[in-house]
Amino acid sequence: MKKQTFHFSRSSTDLYFANGISHLKEIIDIKNAIVITDENVFNAHSKRFRNFRAIILKAGEEYKVQATVDSIIEQLIAFEADRQTILVGIGGGVITDMTGYVASVYMRGIRFGFIPTTLLALVDASIGGKNGIDVGVYKNIVGNTTQPSFILHDMIFVNTLPESEWQNGFAEIIKHACIKDAEMFKELQSNSIKYYQSKKKAICELVQRNARLKIKVVQADEFEKGERRLLNFGHTLGHALENQYELSHGQAISIGMVYASHVSEQLSGFKQTGSIVKVLEQYGLPTYASFNKQKVFGVLKMDKKRVKKEINYILLKKIGQGIIQQIPMSEMEKIIMNL
Numbered sequence: 001m002k003k004q005t006f007h008f009s010r011s012s013t014d015l016y017f018a019n020g021i022s023h024l025k026e027i028i029d030i031k032n033a034i035v036i037t038d039e040n041v042f043n044a045h046s047k048r049f050r051n052f053r054a055i056i057l058k059a060g061e062e063y064k065v066q067a068t069v070d071s072i073i074e075q076l077i078a079f080e081a082d083r084q085t086i087l088v089g090i091g092g093g094v095i096t097d098m099t100g101y102v103a104s105v106y107m108r109g110i111r112f113g114f115i116p117t118t119l120l121a122l123v124d125a126s127i128g129g130k131n132g133i134d135v136g137v138y139k140n141i142v143g144n145t146t147q148p149s150f151i152l153h154d155m156i157f158v159n160t161l162p163e164s165e166w167q168n169g170f171a172e173i174i175k176h177a178c179i180k181d182a183e184m185f186k187e188l189q190s191n192s193i194k195y196y197q198s199k200k201k202a203i204c205e206l207v208q209r210n211a212r213l214k215i216k217v218v219q220a221d222e223f224e225k226g227e228r229r230l231l232n233f234g235h236t237l238g239h240a241l242e243n244q245y246e247l248s249h250g251q252a253i254s255i256g257m258v259y260a261s262h263v264s265e266q267l268s269g270f271k272q273t274g275s276i277v278k279v280l281e282q283y284g285l286p287t288y289a290s291f292n293k294q295k296v297f298g299v300l301k302m303d304k305k306r307v308k309k310e311i312n313y314i315l316l317k318k319i320g321q322g323i324i325q326q327i328p329m330s331e332m333e334k335i336i337m338n339l
Contacts, residue, residue: 001026006215008129009222014150015215017208021048021090021115021154028086028113028150034079036072036099037090041117044160052088053079057095061243064094064134066142072102086111086149092118092165093125093249097140100131104146113150117157119169120250123176123210126151128218128228137243137299145223153211155204163284166193168250170283171234173206175257176213178276179230182320184209188279230322232305233314234260237336240299241291254285259339264315266335267327272319297336301329 001023004015016023024030035052038059042049055075057063076085089099089112096114103112116126132143158166170193177185187206196203214231221228238256241247247255258277264270277287305312310326317323327335 006219008147008219011147011149013147015211016150016152017211018155018204019152020156021152024088024115024152027152028088032084033086033088034076034081035088035090036095036102038092038095041091041095041157045157049090057098059094061094061134061249064098066133066135068098069102069133072098073106076102076106081106081110083107083110086113088113088115089126090115090117092116092121096121096126097131097143098133100129100146100148101133101143104131104144109146111149113148113152115152115154115157117154118161118165119158119207120165120172122153122158122207123169124172124214127211127214128231129222134243138302139239139243141302153207155200155207158203163193164248166197167284168248171250171253171257171280171285173210174276174279174283174285175231175233175253176210178257178316178319179233179314179322180213180217180320181209182318185275185279185319188283189275193283226324229305229312229324230314232312233257233316233322236260236300236303236305236311236313237296239303240296241289244295244299245289245291247286251286254280254287255289258287260314261316262339263313263335264317267325268315268317268323270316270318272316275319293336293339297333300332300336 001016001019006013035054038057040059042056055072087099087103089095099112103110114126116122129145129147132140135141177188217228234253234257237259238252242252261273261276280287309329311332313325313327315323315325
């Protein structure tokens, strides 16, 4: 098995690119493993779960809440899970978020790893150690930063993804290109979802490129004091829209990136908004939306990126170069109202 180990401040993560779930027994002691997954993944791949103790959750962001965490912990107690137990989250971002969160608080912390099954989880959600849950409309407002022991990429899972999940994942891929990789942006301009669905080598390489890009950013700034904030491009407004309007994560972030590009025009002289809008639409993502600006600003005020009366907002200088700008909340309110 090809393994690459990435070191962080207090731990390390072994990343197994392009392997199969059948290799899991070579990474961990299966007897000590408990899988956490959702009904969609379990029903589509039930044969792959035959040899595992499993906790199967309802699918969807609306279940990423404390009540689900309590239910998982009760099931772990019923399984007599102890400090030797390792949790394996097999699913998309909701599953990886909750698996990491439960593992980091159960018995004050047990080991965990991920097998991401969506494009978004492969390139983003499974990487970086952010684990958490939502409270009402406030996304990920409760959580911690704890790195997984391993991440295993089994690309077979993307074969059963609906088109909407491909679009979701490409929102984060486009975000990475916007903030850090102008060459990747050019590649995305030349292709489409259909191209990547039909070319297994191309999608494998794109996933690995994005995973390495995010890991490098996280290694430089694990606890989001500086550069890691760039990964929030499109997320400030996007998160405020996501739960209020029942958008998928990718849809919300896509809209957030468009408006962040317009804010960049005003504050940093950015001139390529049209190119970003075109690429997002090329990958089936929404770009503009009408929304209750006062209501959205009310949610945005509680964003984790706010520090007292300022918010760290991610802008673009040019495609491939994201910048962090502190904007007073009073000015941010005016910007939102004028969008």
